[in-house]
Amino acid sequence: MAAFPSLVMNNGLEIPQLGFGVFLVPPEETQQAVTEALKAGYRLIDTAQGYQNEEGVGAAIAETDVSRDELFITTKLTNSEHGYDNALAAFEGSMKKLNLDVIDLFLIHWPLPMFDRYVETWRAFERLLADGRVRSIGVSNFEISHLERLFAETDVKPTVNQIELHPEFPQEELRAFHEEHGILTESWGPLGQGKGLLENPSIVEIAQRKGRTPAQVVLRWHVQLGCVVIPKSVNPDRIRENIEVFDFELDDTDMAEIAGVRTGQRLGADPNVFAMR
Ligand code: NAD
Numbered sequence: 001m002a003a004f005p006s007l008v009m010n011n012g013l014e015i016p017q018l019g020f021g022v023f024l025v026p027p028e029e030t031q032q033a034v035t036e037a038l039k040a041g042y043r044l045i046d047t048a049q050g051y052q053n054e055e056g057v058g059a060a061i062a063e064t065d066v067s068r069d070e071l072f073i074t075t076k077l078t079n080s081e082h083g084y085d086n087a088l089a090a091f092e093g094s095m096k097k098l099n100l101d102v103i104d105l106f107l108i109h110w111p112l113p114m115f116d117r118y119v120e121t122w123r124a125f126e127r128l129l130a131d132g133r134v135r136s137i138g139v140s141n142f143e144i145s146h147l148e149r150l151f152a153e154t155d156v157k158p159t160v161n162q163i164e165l166h167p168e169f170p171q172e173e174l175r176a177f178h179e180e181h182g183i184l185t186e187s188w189g190p191l192g193q194g195k196g197l198l199e200n201p202s203i204v205e206i207a208q209r210k211g212r213t214p215a216q217v218v219l220r221w222h223v224q225l226g227c228v229v230i231p232k233s234v235n236p237d238r239i240r241e242n243i244e245v246f247d248f249e250l251d252d253t254d255m256a257e258i259a260g261v262r263t264g265q266r267l268g269a270d271p272n273v274f275a276m277r
Contacts, residue, residue, distance in 0.1 A: 013135055016044040019230040020239070165185065217250070
């Protein structure tokens, strides 16, 4: 089994550097997929209220032999539940579905700046942290301006910001800002969501040279950038393939070649305008 390094967050706690994402995993397949991932050695599971599969994650946790202390469970507040009281109530809903008393990381899924409620929501997150219901709090899809507002108006710094990040959209500026402020970058859509990145000739060529798969090359790139990365697959072979990335290295030439894959185009929504509730 691959050895999993961890990164240390700004609250002193550790987060596994690679985890299992369950976006678009159908609810009825989630328990099975998470069970496969736990068997393969994953310890971080990334779900969200909006994925509607927290129950499947909870069922897999309830059945596994892996002790709760070794697991790192993340969920995210759904967009419709911004605001202090809403966020607290929605959190309790997640805990019931996950069948847990405490989770490791709770994220604001999207900032929705046009509704101007994320600061109030963050105060609810601070309360959950103070009450010991969550071990760490963080955000997702926050841009620099949103983070700066949290710094100015609230007390606790996010531990992580989970953002769209892959070789086509490498987020240099936001990553540098995170580093400056002690926030870990967590990459979503790390494999380019099955939309062509893994067929890119440069990625394929590096993979052939290394005797690795394109997915492993891309995941290794995330690891070497210092990101936490949460690939998704429901295929047991790929689930295993995606964690075998800690026994090889990309050299400077490989990293430079991957930098050339950049298009600057997002695959997902722009957080400044994304307004889905
Ligand atoms: P991803 O980049 O992980 O791509 C997943 C797809 O890649 C799979 O469906 C499959 O088609 C393909 N794939 C996986 N492993 C492969 C392999 N070894 N070889 C070939 N193809 C392979 O995309 P994602 O699921 O969108 O992102 C990963 C996780 O990030 C999600 O599951 C979720 O937990 C999180 N996420 C968060 C947000 C957010 O707004 N915070 C948004 C999207 C995803």
